[in-house]
Amino acid sequence: MLRMPLRKKAPRYLGHNPESIVHHENLVKARxxxxxxxQK
Structure with a gap:
């Protein structure tokens, strides 16, 4: 559920700075x- 909106945003700023999207993905994964x- 958390990932869906982030996926939709991804293509927009992928063109601007690939490193920022990778950094963001790592932040999302860590979170x-x-x-x-x-939860466990």
């Missing part, structure tokens, strides 16, 4: 992993 760990 998502932390969220899953907190």
């Amino acid at each position: 998502w992993n932390g969220y899953k760990k907190a």
Whole structure:
């Protein structure tokens, strides 16, 4: 559920700066992993 809106935004700023999208993806993954760990 968290990922859906982020995926829609991705193509817009992919053209601007590929590094920022990669950094953002890593942030999302880290936050998502932390969220899953907190749920257990």
